Amino acid sequence: GKTTTTFILKSILEETHKKVCIIGTTGIYVNDIKLDSNLTTPESSDLAKLFYDLNLKNIEYVVMEVSSIALVMNRVRNIDFKVAAFLNLTQDHLDFHKTMEEYLEAKLLIFDKLSDSEKEKKVILVNKDMDVFPKIKKKSLGYKNIEFKTLSTIDDKADYYIKVLR
DSSP states (O other), X not given: OHHHHHHHHHHHHHHTTOOEEEEETTEEEETTEEEOXXXXXXXXXXXXXXXXXXXXXXXXXXXXXXXXXXXXXXXXXXXXXXXXXEOOOOSTTHHHHOSHHHHHHHHTHHHHHHTTOSSSOEEEEEETTSTTHHHHHHHHTTOTTEEEEEEESSOTTSSEEOOOOO
16 A cells, blocks of 8 residues: 555656655655665665755655654654655554554554644545544544544545545
């Protein structure tokens, strides 16, 4: 879900003639150039250098996969995110987090990243179809400057309802 989402967002932004970088599981893509990366979310020092280089290249948008491990290890500590998407919670990283509850708590750290700045309202888009949605929604109530949006393939009352056509 994360990788597919980053490439969809990159395509949408490029259609509006924006310069975009993707940072994620399959590597780092600056415009059409692929750079190798051995981590979904690089170390903070590598990100700092990358963002410096991206600024020199006039990159306007960075679409990142931010792993739960990166959130726990503060790899994205000083990054000013505008929008985040919480798409799923599977058993991917139980080798690191040990329990599903610990894994969920790690992923919920994204709320703290979004609330770092009081300058502007941030947005989080959450998959309403997850079993843990009520916990995520409850967590969101503590943040005044985060706009909470939902997506669903089941509930047509979600902010974004996705209907599978075939």
